[in-house]
Amino acid sequence: MKSWIAALGLACVTLLGGCGKEEAAKQAAPAAADSVPNPLRVATEGAYPPYNMVDASGNLVGFEIDMMKDICRRMKVECQFVATAWDGMIPALQAGRFDVVVAGMSITEERLQAVDFSDGYTTTPAYLVSANSNPLQKEDYGVPKVDLSNMSPESQAALDKLRGLLKGKVMGVQTATIHANFAEKYLGDVVDLRRYDTQEQLALDMQSGRIEVGLADAVTWNAFLQRPEGKDYSFFGPGFDGGLFGRGQGVALVKGRTALKTALNSAIKEMKADGTMKTMSVQWFGFDTSMP
Amino acid sequence: MDMILSSLPSLASGAWLTVQLVALSLALGLLLSVGVALARLSGSVLLRAPAVAFIFLFRSTPLLVQIFLIFYGAGQFAAVRDSFLWPVLREPYWCAIIALTLNNAAYTGEILRGGIQSVPFGQIEAARALGMHRLLLFRRIVLPQAFRQILPAYGNEMIQMVQATSLASTITLMELTGAARAIASRSFQPVEMFVIAGLFYLAMNFAIAQAVRWGEKRLAHAG
Amino acid sequence: MLDLLSYGATGWGDELLQGAGMTLLVAVLAYLIGLGAGCLTAAAKLSGPLPLRWLAATYTTVVRGVPALLVIWLLFYGGSGLVGWMAGLFGYGGRVELSAFAVGVASVGLVSGAYAAEVIRGAVQAVPKGQLEAARALGMHRLLILRRILAPQALRYALPGLGNVWQMTLKDTTLVSVVSLAELMRQAYVASGSTRQPFLFYLVAALVYLVITTLSETGFRALSRRADRGVRRATA
Numbered sequence: 001m002k003s004w005i006a007a008l009g010l011a012c013v014t015l016l017g018g019c020g021k022e023e024a025a026k027q028a029a030p031a032a033a034d035s036v037p038n039p040l041r042v043a044t045e046g047a048y049p050p051y052n053m054v055d056a057s058g059n060l061v062g063f064e065i066d067m068m069k070d071i072c073r074r075m076k077v078e079c080q081f082v083a084t085a086w087d088g089m090i091p092a093l094q095a096g097r098f099d100v101v102v103a104g105m106s107i108t109e110e111r112l113q114a115v116d117f118s119d120g121y122t123t124t125p126a127y128l129v130s131a132n133s134n135p136l137q138k139e140d141y142g143v144p145k146v147d148l149s150n151m152s153p154e155s156q157a158a159l160d161k162l163r164g165l166l167k168g169k170v171m172g173v174q175t176a177t178i179h180a181n182f183a184e185k186y187l188g189d190v191v192d193l194r195r196y197d198t199q200e201q202l203a204l205d206m207q208s209g210r211i212e213v214g215l216a217d218a219v220t221w222n223a224f225l226q227r228p229e230g231k232d233y234s235f236f237g238p239g240f241d242g243g244l245f246g247r248g249q250g251v252a253l254v255k256g257r258t259a260l261k262t263a264l265n266s267a268i269k270e271m272k273a274d275g276t277m278k279t280m281s282v283q284w285f286g287f288d289t290s291m292p
Numbered sequence: 293m294d295m296i297l298s299s300l301p302s303l304a305s306g307a308w309l310t311v312q313l314v315a316l317s318l319a320l321g322l323l324l325s326v327g328v329a330l331a332r333l334s335g336s337v338l339l340r341a342p343a344v345a346f347i348f349l350f351r352s353t354p355l356l357v358q359i360f361l362i363f364y365g366a367g368q369f370a371a372v373r374d375s376f377l378w379p380v381l382r383e384p385y386w387c388a389i390i391a392l393t394l395n396n397a398a399y400t401g402e403i404l405r406g407g408i409q410s411v412p413f414g415q416i417e418a419a420r421a422l423g424m425h426r427l428l429l430f431r432r433i434v435l436p437q438a439f440r441q442i443l444p445a446y447g448n449e450m451i452q453m454v455q456a457t458s459l460a461s462t463i464t465l466m467e468l469t470g471a472a473r474a475i476a477s478r479s480f481q482p483v484e485m486f487v488i489a490g491l492f493y494l495a496m497n498f499a500i501a502q503a504v505r506w507g508e509k510r511l512a513h514a515g
Numbered sequence: 516m517l518d519l520l521s522y523g524a525t526g527w528g529d530e531l532l533q534g535a536g537m538t539l540l541v542a543v544l545a546y547l548i549g550l551g552a553g554c555l556t557a558a559a560k561l562s563g564p565l566p567l568r569w570l571a572a573t574y575t576t577v578v579r580g581v582p583a584l585l586v587i588w589l590l591f592y593g594g595s596g597l598v599g600w601m602a603g604l605f606g607y608g609g610r611v612e613l614s615a616f617a618v619g620v621a622s623v624g625l626v627s628g629a630y631a632a633e634v635i636r637g638a639v640q641a642v643p644k645g646q647l648e649a650a651r652a653l654g655m656h657r658l659l660i661l662r663r664i665l666a667p668q669a670l671r672y673a674l675p676g677l678g679n680v681w682q683m684t685l686k687d688t689t690l691v692s693v694v695s696l697a698e699l700m701r702q703a704y705v706a707s708g709s710t711r712q713p714f715l716f717y718l719v720a721a722l723v724y725l726v727i728t729t730l731s732e733t734g735f736r737a738l739s740r741r742a743d744r745g746v747r748r749a750t751a
Contacts, residue, residue: 046695047705056526097614198708210382353721354685356690357703361717368713454582469585476588493585494576
């Protein structure tokens with residue numbers, strides 16, 4: 001009797017300790033029910049101001065929170081927000097832990113292999129930031145913007161110049177972002193790259209001087225630069241977009257959920273058409289970043 | 293499979309960083325722990341009180357809090373940033389080593405104290421009667437026996453340290469867990485990465501356990 | 516600076532307090548799971564059939580040999596699929612989700628159980644065999660032996676070790692913050708990112724942990740004293 005109970009208990013415990021990928025894949029299949037779930041479980045990070053963040057009352061606020069609430073209202077479903085760690089979001093989405101991810105996530109080829117996206121809602125270039133006193137600020141990089149999908153000789157020259165100037169510098173990015181991917185691919189061999197869990201921690205370490213240069217989305221940088229602590233820091237060099245930076249930010253969902261995708265897209269289209277997206281963008285970002 | 297093969301180099305460099313963290317913090321921690329244990333056993337309150345406080349503080353709070361306090365907490369103050377300590381504290385590598393070393397010294401210090409106290413007082417008296425100098429007595433009589441006594445417990449503490457190094461991944465260090473995580477979040481196929489990392493940790497612990505067993509045997513012969 | 520810690524909409528005091536509550540909840544649940552798993556595993560190791568003994572040894576060796584952080588990541592990413600697969604074995608085909616809370620409790624509980632198993636096994640083995648033989652010779656029933664002879668003594672031997680396992684479990688809950696469960700560490704992390712005062716918030720978190728560990732250590736000591744009553748000690 002005793003060993004029988006022990007057998008059962010152990011079987012459970014040890015199975016929990018083991019793992020299996022086939023199981024995870026099998027699990028994703030029934031999750032692809034083709035309807036708009038109600039409530040809709042929305043994952044966000046809560047540490048990527050002003051897209052999504054947590055205020056002192058512990059509530060999730062930000063552009064994407066407002067936008068998603070509006071999308072849910074238009075789809076006539078209830079939004080249920082879940083704050084979750086950034087770098088586990090796509091696997092957790094695939095595992096069926098939530099229905100959509102709204103976390104300033106850019107639509108990239110790499111991610112499209114794993115999940116599906118709605119149409120883009122905002123687009124902002126990536127920018128480098130350093131302290132005002134840093135000599136990097138005074139350099140002339142020739143072009144205001146580098147489009148990775150369409151590299152002109154001037155853009156290539158700007159990138160080469162940056163690579164030379166950044167040699168040996170400590171650079172911070174948020175882990176598993178398009179910015180991290182860019183830094184790894186284009187600057188990985190020249191800079192000492194540090195990967196942070198959240199953009200807020202990156203900004204914190206920029207202030208402490210542990211990192212000399214940071215790379216992130218222009219809008220999320222603004223949230224830092226406009227704070228009193230951010231007054232000693234500015235953008236430098238060209239903005240980057242195109243290529244591996246993808247096609248703007250979209251709502252991520254599991255592949256094959258056509259009904260949900262259609263509903264999301266029509267809600268986003270409506271919001272763009274009636275100006276809601278623009279109003280929200282101006283309210284949270286200070287300027288219009290919405291995509292046509 | 294391709295993904296696993298292509299991720300092996302960065303997992304390997306993560307493993308190497310883990311080995312460095314373990315080796316350095318264990319070595320520094322052991323040195324510091326001798327001082328802690330002696331201060332803890334000292335007759336003078338001035339030595340004993342700080343040792344007691346140190347052991348209490350580091351054993352009663354989670355290591356993750358200690359790491360964050362040293363890494364993010366210290367970086368907050370201009371006074372620290374302008375001081376001679378900053379070249380060390382600005383590196384996540386050294387922050388991790390410092391936190392791991394202090395934590396290890398607190399635990400090992402307590403273990404070592406138990407070991408020292410287990411040495412029969414008669415032996416110390418005998419050594420004194422032979423006119424042995426205090427340092428010599430400590431080095432020849434007390435420490436070797438104390439170490440033999442604590443070896444099993446210290447072996448466990450070493451294995452705990454191997455696992456503790458995984459927390460360095462939370463302060464941007466790409467050690468084994470951090471490397472596995474970075475690959476996992478890019479490839480969106482996380483489970484395999486963590487299993488491979490887990491196997492490496494197991495191998496490392498197995499090696500330590502074997503070394504401790506060998507050490508125990510050797511010390512037993514010597515006795 | 517202290518208004519940052521105040522209670523209400525502008526301060527983080529209430530979030531930290533809720534976080535501490537969540538920390539305790541996760542720690543207590545994980546500890547209970549750990550005790551249950553530990554008992555079963557110890558039983559399997561001591562008197563189970565060979566495959567079970569082997570399974571138990573694998574569990575304790577593997578889980579004690581890899582970092583708790585890795586166990587959490589593994590369960591966070593792979594746990595849902597695994598539980599779904601297991602539910603499928605029992606004929607349940609629906610979607611199974613593991614919340615960050617469930618992942619946290621399960622993984623910390625899993626680690627806790629592996630250590631508890633070793634403590635309990637050691638404690639049971641510390642009870643002199645002669646006593647069990649004597650009880651059997653007196654015709655005592657197995658359950659009665661367990662209740663009257665084995666359990667009370669093993670508990671006494673196990674208490675200090677189980678106290679250590681509790682402290683470890685409590686500290687391991689900080690690691691669950693990596694999957695964004697709003698426990699104390701996570702709240703301190705969010706607050707320090709938002710207010711740019713990491714030192715303050717991590718210090719407060721450290722103090723709260725210090726208070727919890729110190730109080731629980733006192734509690735375990737009292738339990739130990741209670742379990743030790745009636746035991747004569749050699750006077751040193």
